[in-house]
Amino acid sequence: MTTQHTPYAIGHAPSHTKHHEWRTAANSAPHLLPHLPKALSSNPNLKLLDIGCGPGTISASLAQHLLPSGHVLATDIADDVLERAKEHAISQGLSVPQNISFQKESVYELSFPDNEFDIVHAHQVLCHLDDPVAAVKEMLRVCKPGGLISLRESDMHMWCFWPELPSLLKFHELMVNVMLANGGQDKGGRKLVSWIMEAGVDRKDIEAGFGTWCYSEPGDRKAWGEAMIERLRTGQMRQRGIEVGLTTEEDIEEMVKGWREWMERGDATLGIVNGEVIVKKAAS
Template sequence: MAQDPSKVYMNDQSEAVLRTYKWRTAENSVAYLLPHIQPHMHILDIGCGPGTISIDLATRVPHGRVVGVDYASEPLDSGRALAAERGVTNIDFAVGNALALDFPDNTFDLVCVHQVLVHNSDPVQALREMRRVAKPGGIVAAKEGDVQVMVWHPENEGLQVWRDVTMKIARSRGVEMNAGRRVLSWALEAGFPRESIACSASAYCFSTPEEREYWGGTMGERTFGSFRKAAIGGGHATEDGLKTISEGWKQWVAQEDGWFTAMSGEILCRVL
């Protein structure tokens, strides 16, 4: 039986978490996919959250359709509301589990995930499921972060503690926070031939005052939300440690020369 994603997912569906995800668009988050989008495509976006990327993809397939799937129902209402506001009608949202997708074989032209395998207890099985529901000749795509190679300036004790605690939580839950460097090996293990896989990498960069407020502000808010529950509940941090993290994010946001870069690994797999 597929594992309940809520048992390993490090975040929750709080407003601060969803605000982080609502910033994402097709342009700023899945640019590597856009050259491969065709107007007729039927697309499955797994782990869609509030649907901002899914809706952007739907606008690019006027003769096709997008289905956004997430393990939690809460963010899907936000996705439906945003689609209605934008007048996007060729999209559906549904609750689903990446490890056991409720779709027949050979259903979609493109099956994609964005920062989902990094929170998954069995990323290889997720990729196998993605391949199963993709049509022959279709695409399976993944973009995943790599926490260990996130870099920032200036040096900041709170952000270092945040990364250390994040890695401890992940290991205790059996998920891989350094997923970006693993996506190729996972795809090979899932059965994709090496010649069918194209690899790339990209990075988010947060440096302007607005970008620092978005990234550091939401991460700071999350310190005493879902992050606190996982960190304190699992014995990975103390309350003083969380205060150090929170203060670190505040200090970084206030730095005029503040810089934060988050690298992701990307794969495009052709289904043979």
């Protein structure tokens, strides 16, 4: 009998995925990039599975690193976001399906055979799942023995704002509580090693660390702030927050004003800490 899991409640509306387009392999998979040259030297036709690709900006930049013969298969659960990811890949000069292809998949029930991919990558996926360990087990299943699994997850309690505007602190509290109300994980970054070991991986096969995002340059502040305002105006966070009594229309307007002030402040910064792991699947 198939286990029923909580769906990806946040969805793929532009209000949620807009700021995801800022992400690249360089700023969102820096722990994986140093491993690619060695992997390609031993297998130029390397196959990389990208789970939960969203708008595909990380997928496309990973595909650039695998040229000319490597291949990225980017997956997500929604047709519309996969189409946007495909359009982005083409805009970056990648050949579809030679360099990169796209497929609708659930991380809980991947349609691929065992030991299929040299590298399995997922970025900010486990935090949205009610059973991250089951997802890791499925990633392990489709990864080749000796292959790599690359994961990166934000830890929602390791965000730091300046200035510490009360409205933005209230926004952060709302974001955490909506994540939990949706069945997600608010401490994914610090739990990665634990989840992976629970999935059956020996600690010696896990390389763990933490990386950061920093939104401080004017363009980065604008991209992040506008995306958060759009979430508050039209996104699932607004709808869900009001629905379960976590916020009010008045609070939301206060948060919108806070993000506008933050974007305009020359000294404004936002730092986010992400847990990062590279897992080497044991040889069979």
